Amino acid sequence: MDIKEMRILQLIDSLEAGGAERMAVNYANALAKQIEFSGLVVSRKEGPLVNQIDEGVSYLFLNRKSVFDFKALFTLRNYVLLHKVTLVHAHSTSFFLAFLLKLLCTSIKIIWHDHYGDSEFLNKRPLLTLRLIAPFFSGIIAVNQKLKVWAQENLLFGNAIYLPNFPSEEKNITEHTVLEGSTGKxxxxxxxxxxxxxxxxxxxxxxxxxxxxxxxxxxxxxxxxxxxxxxxxxxxxxxxxxxxxxxxxxxxxxxxxxxxxxxxxxxxxxxxxxxxxxxxxxxxxxxxxxxxxxxxxxxxxxxxxxxxxxxxxxxxxxxxxxxxxxxxxxxxxxxxxxxxxxxxxxxxxxxxxxxxxxxxxx
Known part of the structure; x- marks a missing residue:
């Protein structure tokens, strides 16, 4: 498919000021400049990062109340059909909602972006749910090499890629914080x-x-x-x-x-x-x-x-x-x-x- 014709949706649980949340916004904003449709759906909780979403990004808040919130799920399904989304990019724990969506919209492809922060302690990571759902993923993005290897070895997943996070300049921010202490120290x-x-x-x-x-x-x-x-x-x-x-x-x-x-x-x-x-x-x-x-x-x-x-x-x-x-x-x-x-x-x-x-x- 030609890049400009892509219709990609970023899926994230919240817009609190965390790394995964920032990257969901960063991807949505960056893609809006290059592809036909870039969307961002937040499932559970909005937050301060909502102010960082560019005008060119289609935004939806689901207000999902539980794991099996069918009202939220069907709202997401209708949104995906309306905007002819072809690929859902699910960040962190939003992979389960993406999986449920895939059961309703079998033609879409889902990729999972693994932002797992405890990558030094992967031996303690729960596996069962991910192993059951992984066959429905078309690809996995890992934020470091350890997570990529983990996906390959523990989920037996072939199409895993390491892509680093990338920063972006702030927008619509009032510079109000004044730090204590002495300048230069x-x-x-x-x-x-x-x-x-x-x-x-x-x-x-x-x-x-x-x-x-x-x-x-x-x-x-x-x-x-x-x-x-x-x-x-x-x-x-x-x-x-x-x-x-x-x-x-x-x-x-x-x-x-x-x-x-x-x-x-x-x-x-x-x-x-x-x-x-x-x-x-x-x-x-x-x-x-x-x-x-x-x-x-x-x-x-x-x-x-x-x-x-x-x-x-x-x-x-x-x-x-x-x-x-x-x-x-x-x-x-x-x-x-x-x-x-x-x-x-x-x-x-x-x-x-x-x-x-x-x-x-x-």
């Missing part, structure tokens, strides 16, 4: 408050930095789920007198504005796919110290365009951060080189070309 972390993001490594490093470089501050931007993990983080901050050193901001949309106010960017995760945070750090020329998980090592080359440290290595992470703090020239060099890496390898144009070429083989 702020360290930012873009990570929702989830266990896999290991904020406690960050906090232990913050304790050390308070002693050696007390004027430097940490700024944690990401969704606060108000759960036990969140409470433990806040308790640690208070218990270690870090209230003037570590600041929490919750979900924010003005990422560029936040990064512009920051000097160094970090990510302390125990597990990742290919985090959007790393791509955004590079897009905005921020020098970074990150952990070596998921596909991060394909982006950050240690000592060349950033520092990459084994997960859970508190002392090594601290030492790398101090090295960067002490060297303004290195900060600039790392930021520029990471920007070059992202531009050359993780741009919308490059990823989308590989995506469309792959779709033509399905």
């Amino acid at each position: 702020r360290i930012v972390s873009l990570a929702n408050l989830r266990v896999q993001k290991d904020h406690f490594l960050l906090l232990e490093v913050a304790k050390k930095l308070k002693v050696s470089h007390a004027e430097w501050t940490f700024h944690l931007v990401g969704k606060d789920f108000e759960d036990a993990y969140s409470r433990q983080i806040k308790s640690f901050i208070v218990g270690n007198n870090l209230e003037k050193n570590v600041f929490l901001y919750g979900t924010k949309q003005d990422v560029k504005n936040i990064l512009d106010q920051s000097t160094i960017a970090i990510l302390t995760s125990q597990s990742e796919g290919l985090p959007m945070a790393i791509l955004e750090y590079g897009l905005h020329k921020k020098p970074a110290v990150v952990t070596n998980v998921g596909e991060i090592s394909s982006v950050i080359q240690n000592g060349k365009n950033g520092f990459i440290i084994l997960a859970n290595q508190e002392q090594l992470f601290y030492e790398a951060l101090v090295t960067l703090i002490k060297n303004d020239t290195l900060q600039i060099d790392f930021g520029n080189l990471l920007y070059h890496t992202i531009s050359e390898n993780y741009s919308e144009e490059i990823v989308l070309k590989n995506y469309l070429d792959w779709l033509q083989t399905i």
